[in-house]
Amino acid sequence: MTAAIDQGVSLKAYNTFGVDVRAAHFAEVTDDAALLAALGYAKAHELPVYLLGGGSNLLLLEDLPGLVIRMASRGRRLLQAQGSRVLVEAEAGEPWHPFVGWTLDQGLGGLENLSLIPGTVGAAPMQNVGAYGVEVKDVFAGLTALDRQSGELQDFTLEQCRFGYRDSVFKREPGRWVILRVRFWLDREAPLQLEYGPVRQRLAEQGITEPGPRDVSEAICQIRREKLPDPTTLGNAGSFFKNPLVPAAKAAALSERWPGLVAYPQADGQAKLAAGWLIEQAGWKGYRRGDAAVHQHQALVLVNHGTATGAQLLALARDIQADIRARFGVELEMEANLLPAA
Template structure:
């Protein structure tokens, strides 16, 4: 018998802290439970939604579906060769704890992604990234389970179709798979990346030689200083993607705002700092109803208490409209909306 829970409260299962009730909920601890689901007359007609750490979701108040919480655990070294270690982790593993574990083994490569909330299985969906590194840089392959019948399929990194904060699991394959295990290829000649954001300054303050562990600590320090703790105030981390714009639009903005923060992003395109655009549009620390943009980091949307998906939608639209009016730049929200 599957341990289905009814009218399950998800308020504490999403880091924004939005009030949300799932009509059906299953905490998945074994992949075989997906096969059982496909054989259940009561449950097979329900749509299915996968919940990892809940750190990148904007939930509605009522979810008439089967929400599957991923509790698959395990991490191990699969093999190694002259070039790399191949390390596997189950989809329900905590992402930051997994990164810390790899570094404790002496395997570098994921240190810039320290302290990102969420699970290992959710990381490829979003192609999470920070401080010049993305998951796609180290991901070798993953195994996913069909939500329809539980059969498995292996996705190579190429098959995942990674892009900036994007993958096939948010596009053509959205809603079809639960990621059960991810294999990372961690190079034995890893190139430590310190030239992004405040990492070099933080390393200097730590007065430590540049190493993967030192970079991880620097990233942790910077993130803790800039980003609010979801246990204290509800948030989903960086709420808007850094927009990638043609060089012509960047030049137009630069002509009026020479202090614009931007980075090259391919031929004739630049990535603009969304936080800078939001702050210059007057939204840093500003509130609309029970939600607002964080006073210490304008890129973070926070729930001051009692917010719903509708409140988040209103603030999102207001920020987007003001940035568009002031800079001519379209902002896109980063989290997934159910």
């Protein structure tokens, strides 16, 4: 099989920041065979390879001289059941939120707290995406990935993925693995996770006293739409920075100086600080520099008002990092991936 390779393709429509850079070579692959053909083309022409999913956790910095491969495989299936638990598999190119909706249609709980997260199924374990007290690792059953070094397929267990906070082995070894399919253990009787954020409050306001997974999903969708800008109308990549982890003693010292500090104790003795609170206290919320800006309602989100370049958005992010370091002695790590790496 040969891959359909296009030349000089704008990537503006393939990243939620809406940054307009071009790929020298571009292929959209819908199955394993097309992926292997595209990788073969890149090898034959000695081209670097860049992988794209939904482009939702990505900042493109400049034109890409190699081959951009967009994962567009589709397919979702129920594999087996063990009592109330059901093993579900989806292809990497499946859009994440519609996939979550499909699992709810099957009467399965577990992913409802991750509703309305942009991106694809294949990108979810890469970042170990999480929201409202749930992370992908909590319902993860396994995945199949292509090892570009050996050319072989490998199945990964939960332990082999080495999941961390917005982290995984796939993120730590960039360029090596191409995630093809992901599996999840979901449950028809899954207990609901309602303690994180305003989810329970929103359900109570709606008079829902005995919620199901669908109710939780709809409540979270409402909350996310209120808090986060829609990338189809205002370019953004969601939360641009991770919530920093610091020793509990440092968090206590910061709380003495800034009594309103938002910090969440962690099981390992650290504390997770709310990056958005730090950025807002430093005066960056709503700041605009040309078309690169910090969202006026959510300080954790950088936005593109139209024509900002990746370099301009990155410069703004680095200025914020430097200011938070100087004010609080805290390092902010970018959650968004930079392409090419800077």
